[in-house]
Amino acid sequence: MSILASDEAFVINSKLIELASENQKVIANNIANAETPGYTRMKLDFQRRLTDAVNSGDLNQIENLRTTSTEDTSAPAGNDGNNVVLPVELNEMMQNSVLNNLLTSAFRTKLNILKAAVK
Numbered sequence: 001m002s003i004l005a006s007d008e009a010f011v012i013n014s015k016l017i018e019l020a021s022e023n024q025k026v027i028a029n030n031i032a033n034a035e036t037p038g039y040t041r042m043k044l045d046f047q048r049r050l051t052d053a054v055n056s057g058d059l060n061q062i063e064n065l066r067t068t069s070t071e072d073t074s075a076p077a078g079n080d081g082n083n084v085v086l087p088v089e090l091n092e093m094m095q096n097s098v099l100n101n102l103l104t105s106a107f108r109t110k111l112n113i114l115k116a117a118v119k
Contacts, residue, residue: 011063019050020100022044027092027093037080037082041085045068
């Protein structure tokens with residue numbers, strides 16, 4: 001196993017980048033279907049499982065965590081049966097983009113530190 005693969009912070013950061021990317025796809029799909037009659041908003045369900053995996057201290061459990069997209073029926077459906085609220089989706093997309101940028105920056109910083117240490 002490489003040094004990076006055995007570093008808990010690296011594994012968690014990598015998994016969070018992966019999850020943020022998957023979440024962006026789900027949000028984009030919701031936005032694309034905002035006008036589709038009968039469409040039910042989807043959400044990515046991973047927070048509790050990620051917390052449990054991190055708390056376990058088992059890097060394999062973190063690395064092998066898979067996302068599940070589920071229907072979100074918490075918002076009422078409109079007359080056409082669609083429950084996507086476009087401003088909510090756009091806000092979530094913006095927040096997710098900020099998270100992804102922060103995670104990517106942290107990842108790059110860690111790699112730069114390691115490169116400097118090797119030199």
